[in-house]
Amino acid sequence: MQTILKSKTVEVRIDTEGPVVMIGERINPTGHKKLAAALKEGNFGYVRELAARQVEAGAHVLDVNVGVPGMDEVSLLPELVKVVADHIDVPLCLDSNNPEALAAGLAVSPGKPLVNSVNGEEARLQSILPIVKDRGAAVIGLTMDDNGIPNDAETRLSIAGKILERAASIGIPQEDVVIDTLVLTVGADQNAALVTLKTIELVRRELGVNINLGASNVSFGLPDRHTINQAFLALSFGAGTSCVITDPVKLARTVLACDLLLGRDPYGKQYIEHTRKQQKA
Ligand code: THG
Numbered sequence: 001m002q003t004i005l006k007s008k009t010v011e012v013r014i015d016t017e018g019p020v021v022m023i024g025e026r027i028n029p030t031g032h033k034k035l036a037a038a039l040k041e042g043n044f045g046y047v048r049e050l051a052a053r054q055v056e057a058g059a060h061v062l063d064v065n066v067g068v069p070g071m072d073e074v075s076l077l078p079e080l081v082k083v084v085a086d087h088i089d090v091p092l093c094l095d096s097n098n099p100e101a102l103a104a105g106l107a108v109s110p111g112k113p114l115v116n117s118v119n120g121e122e123a124r125l126q127s128i129l130p131i132v133k134d135r136g137a138a139v140i141g142l143t144m145d146d147n148g149i150p151n152d153a154e155t156r157l158s159i160a161g162k163i164l165e166r167a168a169s170i171g172i173p174q175e176d177v178v179i180d181t182l183v184l185t186v187g188a189d190q191n192a193a194l195v196t197l198k199t200i201e202l203v204r205r206e207l208g209v210n211i212n213l214g215a216s217n218v219s220f221g222l223p224d225r226h227t228i229n230q231a232f233l234a235l236s237f238g239a240g241t242s243c244v245i246t247d248p249v250k251l252a253r254t255v256l257a258c259d260l261l262l263g264r265d266p267y268g269k270q271y272i273e274h275t276r277k278q279q280k281a
Pocket of ligand 1: 025026028030031032033095116117140180182183212213214215216217245
């Protein structure tokens with residue numbers, strides 16, 4: 001199954017059978033003081049730099065999140081979407097909990113963007129899906145609902161099914177819903193990663209849709225997070241993840257190595273080109 005995203009001129013296909021699509025996570029002020037300060041000051045030069053650096057490192061799509069306490073997302077999200085879209089030509093992933101901010105951001109996004117995100121909560125289904133439908137966008141559906149994040153794969157699968165049904169009922173095609181199986185830290189629960197891996201396999205087998213993961217939560221609170229993130233990414237691709245929200249500067253090489261190992265990079269062309277480009281730079 002293919003989920004097609006577009007910028008002004010570039011088309012990106014998230015494909016259950018294809019190489020992994022990387023969504024760059026760095027334009028997100030959560031835990032990122034320098035970016036939070038830049039957004040407050042209206043210093044968008046730093047945002048342009050983060051955008052260019054991630055695309056240079058191999059990001060296919062850029063996540064744009066402007067959630068800074070005290071800032072008005074409804075005006076800031078569209079402003080930042082314009083800044084990023086004027087500077088780089090890759091599809092955008094608009095990351096907000098605020099439906100009004102998402103609608104305003106979608107209105108100024110070129111091409112076909114991705115909305116991050118809806119989940120199984122009744123209020124979210126009702127507020128987010130119509131906005132996605134109106135704009136002809138794609139959407140990430142998180143496998144959580146009014147009861148939180150379930151700690152078993154079967155319940156996460158049933159939430160994924162519910163999101164797909166509700167999307168279909170208002171005319172959003174199945175291929176435009178990417179399911180995010182969510183992962184919590186193994187620092188707090190030794191089964192956290194295993195539940196996510198089982199959910200990925202189940203959703204892939206039962207629903208056949210594309211699967212996204214924001215993998216770095218898995219290592220929260222543990223030393224040497226990078227090693228755990230790399231190992232978890234590899235396991236998740238083996239299980240069927242086709243799209244990740246991650247830091248491409250740190251993890252693009254891991255992603256490309258996994259594509260090669262899983263037979264999704266004929267002759268190692270992408271891996272070799274990427275390595276050559278980085279050695280030159
Ligand atoms: N699924 C979906 N969307 C998501 C997530 C997900 N969006 C948010 C998050 N999870 C993914 N994005 C980030 C962004 C930054 C970090 C982790 C995940 C991060 N930041 C560093 C920190 O907090 O320590 C700071 C980085 C810096 O200073 O540059 O780790 O799961 N759909």
